[in-house]
Amino acid sequence: MMPAMNIKRIMAIANKEFIQIKRDPRSLGLAIVIPIVLLLIFGYGLSLDIDKVRTVVWNQDGSSQVSRDFLLNFENSKYFKIIGYTDNYRDIVRALNNGSSMLALVIPKDFSRYLRSGSKAPLQLLVDGSDSNTATIAMGYVKTVVTQYNVNLFASTLQQQGLGPPKKADLRSRVWYNPGLNSRWFIVPGVIAMIIMIIAALLTSICVAREWERGTMEQLVSTPVKAPELIIGKFIPYFVIGLIDLAIGVIMGRFLFGVPFEGSYLLLVILSMLFLTGALSQGIMISSIARTQLLASQLAILTTFIPTMLLSGFIYPIFNMPKAVQAATYLVPARYYLVILRGLFLKGNGMDVMWDEAVFLIIFAVLMFGLAIRKFKKKVA
Amino acid sequence: MSVIKSVNLTRKFGSLTAVNGLNLDIPEGEIFGLVGPDGAGKTTTMRLLTGILEPTGGEAWVYNKHVVKEAEPLKENIAYMSQRFGLYEDLTVLENINFYADIYCVSGKQRSDKIEQLLGFSGLIPFKKRLAGKLSGGMKQKLGLACALIHTPKVLFLDEPTNGVDPVSRRDFWKILYDLLKEKVTILYSTSYLDEAERCRRVGLIHKGSLLNCDTPDNIKSQYNTKTLEQAFIKIINEYESGHK
Numbered sequence: 001m002m003p004a005m006n007i008k009r010i011m012a013i014a015n016k017e018f019i020q021i022k023r024d025p026r027s028l029g030l031a032i033v034i035p036i037v038l039l040l041i042f043g044y045g046l047s048l049d050i051d052k053v054r055t056v057v058w059n060q061d062g063s064s065q066v067s068r069d070f071l072l073n074f075e076n077s078k079y080f081k082i083i084g085y086t087d088n089y090r091d092i093v094r095a096l097n098n099g100s101s102m103l104a105l106v107i108p109k110d111f112s113r114y115l116r117s118g119s120k121a122p123l124q125l126l127v128d129g130s131d132s133n134t135a136t137i138a139m140g141y142v143k144t145v146v147t148q149y150n151v152n153l154f155a156s157t158l159q160q161q162g163l164g165p166p167k168k169a170d171l172r173s174r175v176w177y178n179p180g181l182n183s184r185w186f187i188v189p190g191v192i193a194m195i196i197m198i199i200a201a202l203l204t205s206i207c208v209a210r211e212w213e214r215g216t217m218e219q220l221v222s223t224p225v226k227a228p229e230l231i232i233g234k235f236i237p238y239f240v241i242g243l244i245d246l247a248i249g250v251i252m253g254r255f256l257f258g259v260p261f262e263g264s265y266l267l268l269v270i271l272s273m274l275f276l277t278g279a280l281s282q283g284i285m286i287s288s289i290a291r292t293q294l295l296a297s298q299l300a301i302l303t304t305f306i307p308t309m310l311l312s313g314f315i316y317p318i319f320n321m322p323k324a325v326q327a328a329t330y331l332v333p334a335r336y337y338l339v340i341l342r343g344l345f346l347k348g349n350g351m352d353v354m355w356d357e358a359v360f361l362i363i364f365a366v367l368m369f370g371l372a373i374r375k376f377k378k379k380v381a
Numbered sequence: 382m383s384v385i386k387s388v389n390l391t392r393k394f395g396s397l398t399a400v401n402g403l404n405l406d407i408p409e410g411e412i413f414g415l416v417g418p419d420g421a422g423k424t425t426t427m428r429l430l431t432g433i434l435e436p437t438g439g440e441a442w443v444y445n446k447h448v449v450k451e452a453e454p455l456k457e458n459i460a461y462m463s464q465r466f467g468l469y470e471d472l473t474v475l476e477n478i479n480f481y482a483d484i485y486c487v488s489g490k491q492r493s494d495k496i497e498q499l500l501g502f503s504g505l506i507p508f509k510k511r512l513a514g515k516l517s518g519g520m521k522q523k524l525g526l527a528c529a530l531i532h533t534p535k536v537l538f539l540d541e542p543t544n545g546v547d548p549v550s551r552r553d554f555w556k557i558l559y560d561l562l563k564e565k566v567t568i569l570y571s572t573s574y575l576d577e578a579e580r581c582r583r584v585g586l587i588h589k590g591s592l593l594n595c596d597t598p599d600n601i602k603s604q605y606n607t608k609t610l611e612q613a614f615i616k617i618i619n620e621y622e623s624g625h626k
Contacts, residue, residue: 012483016472023471219467222431223484224456378452380433381394 005229013225013233017207021237031203031241032248035195039252042191048183048315052081053138056092056101059085064112073149074105079141092126102128103138115153177346188259189341190314192249193334196272197279197308198301200242204283205290205300207234208376212291221378228373235280242276243269253345262348268341271354274361275337279304281368288376308334333364384409384444384536384567385430391438392425399425401590402439407569407583412562414581415571416614422590423571424464427540430569431461444535460529464540466521470514474505474524477513478531485532499527502557519550526557537561537568543577555580575610586614593617 021027055074061067074080083101086092095101106124114121125142129135155165178185211217220230250268253259261268283300290296310316311325312334318326329335336357343349351358385407392400400422407413415423428434430443432452441448446455468477478499482492500506503523508516513524522542529537543551555577558568570581578584578598585595594601594617598610605613 006486008483008486008488012480016469016476016480019476020469020471214470215463215465215467216469218433218463218465219461220484221433222456222459222461222463223481224453225484226453378433379435380428 005226005232009225009229010233010236013230014236017234017237021241027203031199031245035199035245035248036252038195039188039191039249039256042187043184043252043257046187046315048187049181050134050137051079053079053103053134053141054083054101055080055103055105056095057082057085057105057107058087058089058092059107060087060109061107061111066112066115067107070107070111070149073145077141077145096126096128099128102131102135103142105142184257185259185346186342187315188249188253188257189345190312190338192246192253193275193312193337193341194305194308194314195245195249196242196276196337197304197334199245200238200276200279201283201286201300201304202297203241204234204238204280205286205296206293207238208284208287209290209293209296213293218380221380227376227378231281231284231373231376234284238280238283239273239276242280243272246272246276259345261345263344264350267351267354268344271337271340271344271358271361274358274365275333278333278361278364278368281365281372285368285372285375288372307332311335312338314338333361336360336364382409383407384411385413385441385569386443387430387439387441389439390426390429390436390441392429392434393437398590400429400436403587403590403592405441405585405592405595407567409567410562410565411582412558412568412570412580414578414584415569415587416573416575416578416584416610417571417587418573421587423587424540425590426587427461427463427538427569427571431459431538432456433461457532458534459536459538460532460534461538462522462525462529462540462542464544466513466525468513468521468525468528471512473510473512474500474516475509477524477528481528482531487532495531495533499530502560503527504553517547517550519546519553522546522554523550523557526554530561535566537566539568539570541571541573543572543574551577575614578610584610586617588618588621591621593621 021031057071057074059067059071071082075082080103083095084091086095092101092104092106096104104126106126108122108124111121111123123146125139127135127139151166151168158164158166175181208217211220246269250261254261282304286299286303287296290299308314311318311321311329311332313329314334318329318335321329339357340349340354340361343354383406385405387403387405390400390403390405391398403422403426405413415426417423425434429436430441430448432443432448432455435449443455444458446452446458448455469480472480475496478496482488482496487495500509503526505520505524505527508520513521516524526539526542543554546554558570561568570577572578581598583595583597584601586593586601596604601613602608602610605616607613607616
């Protein structure tokens, strides 16, 4: 049963926390500067777009117009950046070894002759596979270029023989929500979720433990202040900071990174408050259990930063994970918040498609808040 | 009427017995000195009686409230000053006092009168806007007492409040305590200074968790035929140690 609460006491605690945060520039810096830095690092630094794949070329058939026309397809593509031409394998090996190239394309000297004679013309592609993901994508680009080249070749051959253009299926893709397939649009909402989770849990994780460490809690628990009053009072200032961080994230996302915001700001604030309530409560619960700042902050990082980074779908798609790990992602609240944020930013989703996520966030908030209050004991041992 | 009463109050931490079968009976308006060496169990006793630590055995009541079953109502009537400075060093003197006034829901004219009175007798008026962490040791303790008295408690628990406080501040501190006793406030005062113990109405000598003796300072001295409390206590502890060999 929750005892009747006294607003005056709650506000006294909130006010005290505000004063303490104000007088501790480090915690204020943590709350405002860290989100900006994270947004800059992730926004500019983490690009999942793979283009301008560095390529070195050895055209052994350099005298032929055919091979040079073929290479034009690479030179004119934004997906490749030809860093140089060579005439030996030593340079190729060096370029792949020192990382100046990811791909090496070798055109054999009989390339044009084979094509003219109607037989298959071999091409050699050497790939630095140490980053397997990027290598797979880069190989895909090469395949696409070669396939297109073959199709064009086929069509012109038919035409030369007086036959019409070949029959073919014509796929026309239209990309919705992120027409430029700009990975920054995908990342920025994720960074916002991560920032709120980390800042909320990290700042609050020390706010109770600090009082135990400094001895001020022993004084406070000897007063009639009730556990929910104390927890809610501590909660308020960090709630405000969390909303400020949300605003920083949205403003930077929109105006610095050009991410569109299609949804409703009202929904954004309401759903973010739910997420924030859960994250803050989790921090306070950790703080109540740990009782030392060091342990509390480590627990907070372990239980918020790492799952949010790896298991929320922030960078790594959940559907690619092994089944057991996929199951674990259901326990990561950022997973739901992330879907909501991306939905609001890019798709302009309304509640009709976000109810499931909202329900999970409500469960998370209520559960964590309840736990935070239950786990706080007005006893020194 | 007994204000602090404990029956067989015991607290164990694992195999260590910090407080062992403590029986106290302290009437209203008395200042009772809890004396003993470091680690004797004074702080644990204070924590048990203020409801912030649960006993592993026995029972206790403070101002007719059971320390376990009625721990929260109990806290309305008491004030506790922990051994370690328990106020916020990054808040000013006045902010600390206002904070505790809010926590105890002291409001209106009663509040402003009380704050004025507390700042006055503690000599903290010139330091109102100073951060608590920047006060001297004696000033800090007086601020602690001021915050503890904001709600006019009936029972005061002071855990070694004058440790490391200069003699002048200590004398000021005791002056405040004597005034409180006139208003029938009951005080449990723990100390390892025997000159302070002499000032208490009765003292209890606690050693290794057990209360070895409990009487007025004069009675203890005459009982053991010594000039000072210190000599009497040494005799009592030696007696206890030889009986436990």
